[in-house]
Amino acid sequence: MKTELILYLLDMLGVVVFAVSGALAAGRKQLDLLGVLVIAFVTALGGGTLRDVLLDRSPVFWIQQPDYVLVALTAGLLTVLYTYFFKPPQRALLVADAGGLALVSISGAQIAEAAQLHPLVVILMGTCTGVVGGVIRDVLLVEIPIILRRSNIYATAAIVGIALYLVLKTVGLATGPATLLGMVTIMGLRLAAIIWGLALPVYRLTDQK
Amino acid sequence: MKTELILYLLDMLGVVVFAVSGALAAGRKQLDLLGVLVIAFVTALGGGTLRDVLLDRSPVFWIQQPDYVLVALTAGLLTVLYTYFFKPPQRALLVADAGGLALVSISGAQIAEAAQLHPLVVILMGTCTGVVGGVIRDVLLVEIPIILRRSNIYATAAIVGIALYLVLKTVGLATGPATLLGMVTIMGLRLAAIIWGLALPVYRLTDQK
């Protein structure tokens, strides 16, 4: 009972963090109020939606539990109100976003795991849950999705953390500690990448060889 | 019997209007003929497709009734032919598009309503049916979707009209008049917004506070 409540609250925390980051990104593109709410919505719920559609989970999670919708829209609206008066706390948001990524990716992976899918698919579905909302946000704002570009250990952190979680469980660790270690890894990798500027190498194709 | 025929014809009218608007948008981007038909198709049928996928209605409506596909493609083709000889009637098209939005949004909402979903989800699904085709069109043409930007009471009109429809039914009105009033509201709001330049406020995020 208590654990379920904690998991629910953590899940909602991930939704809030992603909705806020979506609203802030929208604010740089001069959208109208409705546009901001749409971007907050798709950033927060887009990844889980694609996961549910690909896994044919019916109905999609926020159709079954519309409080996800309410939370995402409210978070978007409060972000607009807040930033009329105050500067958004960029550093706190980066930390919160890393936490949201950890939370949402691992819980997305566990849904695929519960459906007894191949480990590769579990990693893909967890990463999808964590990052696809941001991809849709960037596509709607006509930018090359940030997760595809350089200077960004983001999806990579999710992949490594989920893989570690699966390895730990295969080795016999209980779900609780494996979940925790997976999440800490994702958040730690992401924050380390921000602090020390870690990035994957860029692939440049030139016509001269 | 007669009512069903009228509903069917109205539905097809919405498809035609959206296909025409898609083809015209494509004409400003110098696509080839096939590209124009693809854009007409996704503009006309994209919103209902996403609705059916999210609600897991199977098969998607135009797979079950391919006459939707024929109507959308024919409307796109006729638009190309027409505009080789004549100027598109911009004002008539704006009115027709407002009518299409009203029609398609309310009928999309009624599908979600029939599935006994939460009112918030009914509003989302109706609005999705009405506006997502245009969003996909804009994404394929690499523009920030018009419904997200300023100077545009469009999705907002759909939201207000569907909400009114739901309130009227809750209050005890029959489906017929509630549908009519919802549609009139959407079309009226949209046309009023065009005539008097109504728009939602824009959200601008600046770094100075």
Next chain:
Amino acid sequence: MKTELILYLLDMLGVVVFAVSGALAAGRKQLDLLGVLVIAFVTALGGGTLRDVLLDRSPVFWIQQPDYVLVALTAGLLTVLYTYFFKPPQRALLVADAGGLALVSISGAQIAEAAQLHPLVVILMGTCTGVVGGVIRDVLLVEIPIILRRSNIYATAAIVGIALYLVLKTVGLATGPATLLGMVTIMGLRLAAIIWGLALPVYRLTDQK
């Protein structure tokens, strides 16, 4: 038994070809390594994924058979390695891509055909399988999808080839030769278009009449 193996290998060949073309397109946009793999993945598997979602085939083919994922990612990775040392063989790739289009479009159409759908839907689903991966690639790289623009008989080749396949089967030809003729038509049309610069006319909408 032997036929199935050949079909499986041909299918994988299509995946490889599309993954390579995705990775090369990504290389021109300076993505990081993960971004390249993502683009290779969606280019190779995006079309079939949309087909499966629209037809409500569950689970999506690469979730059921994760070797598709492995093959796509490996092909993307090998492309990156190869092009560090050598120039990509552009001409061979164009031929291979035409072959991939033929293969993937016809086999996608056959899936819709097996579900006894309307011929129009069979053509749409086959073409979707063949070209939508490239559309998603272009959307993620913020370019107007190449299949919508001029100078490109690509989707058109798929449409013609699938239609021919369906006509031949209606006329009484066995599946084997009809498949072969459909594929040869697609590949031939595409290669002829490249060699002789065939293209559909462009639709230009001007404000003067």
